[in-house]
Amino acid sequence: xxxxxxxxxxxxxxxxxxxxxxxxxxxxxxxxxxxxxxxxxxxxxxxxxxxxxxxxxxxxxxxxxxxxxxxxxxxxxxxxxxxxxxxxxxxxxxxxxxxxxxxxxxxxxxxxxxxxxxxxxxxxxxxxxxxxxxxxxxxxxxxxxxxxxxxxxxxxxxxxxxxxxxxxxxxxxxxxxxxxxxxxxxxxxxxxxxxxxxxxxxxxxxxxxxxxxxxxxxxxxxxxxxxxxxxxxxxxxxxxxxxxxxxxxxxxxxxxxxxxxxxxxxxxxxxxxxxxxxxxxxxxxxxxxxxxxxxxxxxxxxxxxxxxxxxxxxxxxxxxxxxxxxxxxxxxxxxxxxxxxxxxxxxxxxxxxxxxxxxxxxxxxxxxxxxxxxxxxxxxxxxxxxxxxxxxxxxxxxxxxxxxxxxxxxxxxxxxxxxxxxxxx
Numbered sequence: 001x002x003x004x005x006x007x008x009x010x011x012x013x014x015x016x017x018x019x020x021x022x023x024x025x026x027x028x029x030x031x032x033x034x035x036x037x038x039x040x041x042x043x044x045x046x047x048x049x050x051x052x053x054x055x056x057x058x059x060x061x062x063x064x065x066x067x068x069x070x071x072x073x074x075x076x077x078x079x080x081x082x083x084x085x086x087x088x089x090x091x092x093x094x095x096x097x098x099x100x101x102x103x104x105x106x107x108x109x110x111x112x113x114x115x116x117x118x119x120x121x122x123x124x125x126x127x128x129x130x131x132x133x134x135x136x137x138x139x140x141x142x143x144x145x146x147x148x149x150x151x152x153x154x155x156x157x158x159x160x161x162x163x164x165x166x167x168x169x170x171x172x173x174x175x176x177x178x179x180x181x182x183x184x185x186x187x188x189x190x191x192x193x194x195x196x197x198x199x200x201x202x203x204x205x206x207x208x209x210x211x212x213x214x215x216x217x218x219x220x221x222x223x224x225x226x227x228x229x230x231x232x233x234x235x236x237x238x239x240x241x242x243x244x245x246x247x248x249x250x251x252x253x254x255x256x257x258x259x260x261x262x263x264x265x266x267x268x269x270x271x272x273x274x275x276x277x278x279x280x281x282x283x284x285x286x287x288x289x290x291x292x293x294x295x296x297x298x299x300x301x302x303x304x305x306x307x308x309x310x311x312x313x314x315x316x317x318x319x320x321x322x323x324x325x326x327x328x329x330x331x332x333x334x335x336x337x338x339x340x341x342x343x344x345x346x347x348x349x350x351x352x353x354x355x356x357x358x359x360x361x362x363x364x365x366x367x368x369x370x371x372x373x374x375x376x377x378x379x380x381x382x383x384x385x386x387x388x389x390x391x392x393x394x395x396x397x398x399x400x401x402x403x404x405x406x407x408x409x410x411x412x413x414x415x416x417x418x419x420x421x422x423x424x425x
Contacts, residue, residue, distance in 0.1 A: 091149055
């Protein structure tokens with residue numbers, strides 16, 4: 001297998017988003033969970049997205065895991081590697097975007113790296129280096145209250161410079177609109193000054209296409225799924241990849257019981273849970289009881305199992321930012337996050353043992369904990385449920401055939417859970 005594009009994603013839902021984007025753009029794509037084992041049978045594909053759970057862990061560990069993924073991808077022929085980050089640039093001053101970028105840049109010998117989280121389709125744009133979420137700057141969006149990586153600065157040149165060892169520059173929108181040659185010249189100018197990374201503006205899809213053409217000529221880029229879109233279109237337009245029909249089914253119907261788990265505290269997910277309560281049983285977990293031990297997980301499973309024969313159920317640990325802050329104040333932010341992730345993984349494991357084969361998970365950290373617990377090594381990408389969220393068919397899962405949807409907190413419309421269930425057969 002010789003890959004046209006290798007990707008390293010810093011969480012599982014973001015990896016699904018990227019794999020979905022590449023598939024829609026015509027690339028045959030597989031998403032793996034962690035660095036694949038040598039004996040994992042993968043089909044012939046154009047791109048592999050290696051999913052890591054590295055966004056919020058200690059920076060050194062994120063670097064080592066990302067380097068291992070890059071080594072695997074380069075070994076399968078990938079000349080270009082995209083380090084896929086969240087479209088809201090979730091990262092504290094300690095990392096992990098900067099440290100991972102620095103390490104991968106050093107490993108591949110790249111002088112200058114283009115960086116953008118822009119993805120206009122999902123309302124993420126970058127102008128003069130500032131990230132906007134829909135119509136508001138990042139620091140005024142709900143991401144300012146993110147429980148793990150609160151974002152208080154919309155200027156990504158400053159944000160990245162605080163966590164990277166290299167100087168960070170800007171390729172502004174005026175340069176991008178002049179085309180690929182202007183971007184090449186600006187990147188070369190910055191590299192000549194010893195500036196190793198450049199935030200690049202993007203407001204429209206055509207900007208991503210320009211960026212993709214330039215980025216694909218280098219060995220490394222950093223960005224959200226919008227960067228993946230630009231790279232994929234560049235690979236197709238230059239004839240390096242022959243486009244395939246996108247959005248096909250990821251195998252035959254699985255059937256059986258279905259369940260939803262929600263661990264995200266985003267406003268979008270809270271609204272989606274509220275809508276789901278009108279069409280399916282919903283159980284809200286008590287965060288303090290989760291922290292106290294396994295009894296809350298056991299209560300959730302006892303509640304869910306007799307209801308599975310009657311249709312889908314939803315179990316949520318989600319809460320408002322104020323409620324989350326109060327629990328974190330009592331028990332500590334990291335401890336609470338870990339306890340909730342493990343509780344949701346316990347519940348997912350119990351549900352699968354009870355026969356659930358269609359599983360929807362909302363929240364990046366929650367999705368990572370669940371997929372790790374279920375020991376799923378990879379996915380084939382199927383139809384799109386919502387922008388950035390495809391149906392995923394498990395490859396090599398211990399439980400056998402399963403379909404899943406892994407959703408970042410802010411993704412999907414109000415009826416997301418119902419929409420997903422209609423497509424997950």
